[in-house]
Amino acid sequence: MVVEIYAISLWGSTNEQIHQDNNFTNERFVFSLELNNSSVVVRVRPLNTAEKARKAFQCVFPLDKRVIEDIMTDMNYKNDLIQRVLLVDPEKFENNILRQNRQHERKFEFDATFGAVSNQEDVHETTTGPIIESVVQGYNATVFAYGATGSGKTFTMIGTKERPGLMTLMTKTLYEKLDNQYQVLLSYMEIYNEIIRDLLNPSGGDLELLEDERGNIRVPGLSSVKAPNLSRVMIVKNQALHSKLFMIDLAGSERASNTQNRGIRLKEGAAINRSLLALGNVINSLASKTTKYVNYRDSKLTRLLKDSLGGTARTCMIAHVTPSSSNFEETYNTLMYASRAMNITNKPVRYRPASADQVYAEAMNAIRKEMGSQIKNSSSITGLAARNGLPERSSSRSRPKSISRNSSLTRAPAPVPIERGRGGSLFTQLKEQYMTLSDKQKRLREKLMAINQEAYALEMSLISKNAIINAWEKHHQDKTTESIERLKQDGEIQRVRLVELSDQRTKVEKALRKGEENASGLESRMRSLASTNEQREVVKLMVKMAEIEAQKISALSDLAIKGLIMDRTDTSIAKLQKYEMVADKLIDGKLDDPDRKKLEEEYRVIKNQFHYHLLPLKNIQTTVSWNSMLLPKINNNNNTIMIEERLMTATKKKSESSLPLIANGREKYPSSSADSTTDDDRVNSPVTERLPNI
Numbered sequence: 001m002v003v004e005i006y007a008i009s010l011w012g013s014t015n016e017q018i019h020q021d022n023n024f025t026n027e028r029f030v031f032s033l034e035l036n037n038s039s040v041v042v043r044v045r046p047l048n049t050a051e052k053a054r055k056a057f058q059c060v061f062p063l064d065k066r067v068i069e070d071i072m073t074d075m076n077y078k079n080d081l082i083q084r085v086l087l088v089d090p091e092k093f094e095n096n097i098l099r100q101n102r103q104h105e106r107k108f109e110f111d112a113t114f115g116a117v118s119n120q121e122d123v124h125e126t127t128t129g130p131i132i133e134s135v136v137q138g139y140n141a142t143v144f145a146y147g148a149t150g151s152g153k154t155f156t157m158i159g160t161k162e163r164p165g166l167m168t169l170m171t172k173t174l175y176e177k178l179d180n181q182y183q184v185l186l187s188y189m190e191i192y193n194e195i196i197r198d199l200l201n202p203s204g205g206d207l208e209l210l211e212d213e214r215g216n217i218r219v220p221g222l223s224s225v226k227a228p229n230l231s232r233v234m235i236v237k238n239q240a241l242h243s244k245l246f247m248i249d250l251a252g253s254e255r256a257s258n259t260q261n262r263g264i265r266l267k268e269g270a271a272i273n274r275s276l277l278a279l280g281n282v283i284n285s286l287a288s289k290t291t292k293y294v295n296y297r298d299s300k301l302t303r304l305l306k307d308s309l310g311g312t313a314r315t316c317m318i319a320h321v322t323p324s325s326s327n328f329e330e331t332y333n334t335l336m337y338a339s340r341a342m343n344i345t346n347k348p349v350r351y352r353p354a355s356a357d358q359v360y361a362e363a364m365n366a367i368r369k370e371m372g373s374q375i376k377n378s379s380s381i382t383g384l385a386a387r388n389g390l391p392e393r394s395s396s397r398s399r400p401k402s403i404s405r406n407s408s409l410t411r412a413p414a415p416v417p418i419e420r421g422r423g424g425s426l427f428t429q430l431k432e433q434y435m436t437l438s439d440k441q442k443r444l445r446e447k448l449m450a451i452n453q454e455a456y457a458l459e460m461s462l463i464s465k466n467a468i469i470n471a472w473e474k475h476h477q478d479k480t481t482e483s484i485e486r487l488k489q490d491g492e493i494q495r496v497r498l499v500e501l502s503d504q505r506t507k508v509e510k511a512l513r514k515g516e517e518n519a520s521g522l523e524s525r526m527r528s529l530a531s532t533n534e535q536r537e538v539v540k541l542m543v544k545m546a547e548i549e550a551q552k553i554s555a556l557s558d559l560a561i562k563g564l565i566m567d568r569t570d571t572s573i574a575k576l577q578k579y580e581m582v583a584d585k586l587i588d589g590k591l592d593d594p595d596r597k598k599l600e601e602e603y604r605v606i607k608n609q610f611h612y613h614l615l616p617l618k619n620i621q622t623t624v625s626w627n628s629m630l631l632p633k634i635n636n637n638n639n640t641i642m643i644e645e646r647l648m649t650a651t652k653k654k655s656e657s658s659l660p661l662i663a664n665g666r667e668k669y670p671s672s673s674a675d676s677t678t679d680d681d682r683v684n685s686p687v688t689e690r691l692p693n694i
């Protein structure tokens with residue numbers, strides 16, 4: 001596995017302009033139970049001496065734990081986290097009669113809020129620590145520090161010698177998790193006036209961004225250093241996984257918005273503005289429920305982040321604010337901006353190779369291995385393929401000259417003129433059509449994988465929600481609470497989304513089948529036209545390559561589903577550990593009455609959380625992805641028997657229980673009235689225990 005870490009400094013950034021240009025006036029407080037792929041946290045630094053000397057006072061307050069009612073129904077709630085922050089307008093304390101009716105206080109909610117008492121390790125544990133887990137599992141990730149000048153971005157990212165920041169803590173955690181199978185490459189760059197410079201090689205000149213035909217972004221010529229403790233590793237055992245981690249310090253000053261700027265400063269300001277504005281627009285589009293198109297092209301920063309922000313990546317925004325009343329406006333802007341970012345709900349796809357080169361290299365390697373024995377010709381498979389135009393899609397026509405530092409691994413030899421046998425030109429045309437079709441099929445399969453993953457995750461979430469609602473309604477026919485109503489609303493939104501996903505699935509499957517028919521037609525025509533041994537080998541290779549591609553995406557899809565289950569299992573284990581800890585304390589018995597009562601309360605809450613979190617895992621019937629299910633339908637290959645066996649087992653189990661439906665390939669979804677609790681739950685429903693408390 002290769003992990004690439006990019007530390008980026010956006011020289012001289014500021015936030016004010018971006019707020020203005022994006023007109024962040026629409027307040028949107030969105031509470032999501034499922035926000036674990038992208039997170040937004042806020043860090044409030046302590047008041048400093050200068051601010052105190054200016055008689056500034058604190059106007060930002062991290063709020064205490066949530067009310068018990070909220071905790072009871074929120075599966076993802078972390079007990080020790082503060083999530084809300086209160087912002088008080090300093091005007092509140094001015095006796096301005098004209099403004100006395102204005103709203104002077106505003107609460108914001110984030111995934112976490114860190115106050116003056118939180119240290120660097122606290123921030124790391126909650127934000128970047130979990131991201132490292134994802135990076136080593138193959139996800140791309142972006143962590144960026146946002147906030148006005150002097151709010152503490154550099155302190156968080158870099159820190160001091162005594163209090164090292166996230167860069168150091170993350171790298172340390174990463175090294176702890178690695179073994180010899182990993183290769184860590186660290187790059188450090190600066191984006192200044194839309195010019196990229198290599199900070200590890202400052203005399204190296206300006207660098208360019210290049211995008212290959214599949215949309216993978218590279219910075220050719222950017223130097224990277226290996227992790228010192230891994231410099232011994234010469235051989236990288238597993239190149240299949242490849243993740244990129246971006247650590248971005250948007251640190252800077254007011255240069256962008258300062259209207260006094262002239263000459264060089266004006267140019268700087270415009271460039272900074274462009275990056276931040278583009279970043280704001282990307283965040284807006286990702287967060288929007290209606291905008292489908294995300295424009296990454298407007299700045300170097302967003303182009304660079306294309307495959308690491310949104311979509312398949314994990315993202316963490318750390319918004320920084322000062323608590324000082326003198327910075328109220330900037331703080332307000334930052335918190336509004338961060339609230340907007342809360343709406344991004346990425347769906348990461350694990351095990352997705354980061355580079356097109358890799359996909360190609362892996363496919364070629366597999367073919368080489370499988371067919372090596374058959375080809376005795378002195379020319380290698382690669383050479384053969386090249387002579388017959390196979391790598392044309394990565395040739396100079398459509399591919400940048402240099403894609404990556406590793407490109408020698410995957411770069412195909414330059415194509416030589418195609419030999420023309422009988423029907424040569426028609427053969428070439430058909431071959432090109434076949435390659436285009438294979439690409440299209442691949443994209444459809446990837447789309448199916450993404451739909452499947454989202455549906456699976458939604459369904460797990462719905463199972464918990466339904467169980468809570470059912471248990472509640474069973475005991476409180478006439479009563480409702482805000483939390484239950486919110487759960488019902490969330491559930492409704494998820495059900496609608498599941499129906500959409502089902503429609504998408506039908507369309508994609510239909511397109512895939514049609515594509516497969518076309519491919520098989522093209523294959524027959526090519527076979528009949530092939531007049532030389534080489535042409536016959538080419539047909540064989542292309543068909544094999546398409547088959548391997550389909551199998552590979554199916555395997556990745558299965559892994560992605562298992563990843564979702566593993567994630568849920570991990571959180572369940574953490575909840576169980578907490579539950580045990582509280583139970584032990586209760587059993588220990590050395591408690592006075594008020595403490596015991598409090599602990600008993602906590603015990604019930606944790607027990608409920610654990611129970612409902614675990615429920616979907618109990619109901620899982622299959623881990624076979626839709627892609628795998630589709631393989632036997634469109635390919636008559638050796639996998640058919642194996643997969644059908646798996647499907648039969650899944651269907652058999654399915655008949656014993658009603659959930660999860662979508663994961664089994666049925667277009668039928670649990671309704672809010674569906675009873676998803678098992679017999680066990682009915683006998684010993686934890687909801688019964690918590691009823692008096694809601």
Ligand SMILES: Nc1ncnc2c1ncn2[C@@H]1O[C@H](COP(=O)(O)OP(=O)(O)OP(=O)(O)O)[C@@H](O)[C@H]1O
Nearest residue numbers: 045046148149150151152153154155156251252253
């Ligand atoms: N959480 C914190 N605890 C203690 N001191 C802090 C904290 N955050 C920031 N500081 C201090 O506040 C000052 C400003 O912080 P920092 O330089 O990180 O801000 P910045 O947002 O990066 O500013 P700029 O945009 O100008 O680069 C520094 O002296 C830093 O040490």
